[in-house]
Amino acid sequence: MLGLCLGLAGHVWAELPQQQFTLSWHHTVEKIVWQEDYRLTPAGLQILQARVKGTGAGMEIPDDAKFYDDSWHYQPKLAPIAVLRLGRAPEAGDYQLCFNGKCQPMSHWIGAPNHQVEAVELWSCAVNP
Template sequence: MIGLCLGLSGVVWAQLQLSEFTLAWNHTIEKVRWEEDYRVTETGLILGEARIKGNGAGMEIPEGARLEHGSWRYHRSLPPLQPLKLGRTPQAGDYQLCDGGHCEPMAHWLGPPSAQQPAVELWSCPL
């Protein structure tokens, strides 16, 4: 069975039994919510739909996005991400992982973001 691993440089800090999830965060300056849907596969994380509540400094609405239910929705064609690298610092706030509409901050599994460990990677892995 394939699931989601969280860690850095191949070192697993947490494993989650997920086949799909939403990665969500608030833009550090504009405080606008971003969401990206991923599917967990053997070849990596496949990005599906993404949503953004609005635009602002350094965050333009992507070309082809459509406004639906208060969010701009769009798709980007990317190869499977293996790993997906994320910056994670106290100043930026934490990411959320959502499954079935229920969201938890990454701190739930990894502890709070810290300046000593300013990054995390997500990848598909055998459970």
């Protein structure tokens, strides 16, 4: 079964037996919520949809985005991502991982952001539930 692996440079810190997830965070400058929905595939993480509550520095809304439920919704047209690398500094706050509508900070699985390791990678991996 495919699952979500969290780690760095191929070292697995956590394996989560989930097929889909939402990644959510606050933009570090604008403090606006950003969300991306992913499905795991053998080729990588396939982004399905993204939502953002507003615009700002580096947060341009695509022309085909639709505004409803207090957010701009759009569907990025991207190939599956083999490894999604995220910056993770304590000052920026933590990412949220949501499965089936229930969210937890990423620190729930891999500890709090720290200056010794300021990145995490997400990828599709084989897990045993």
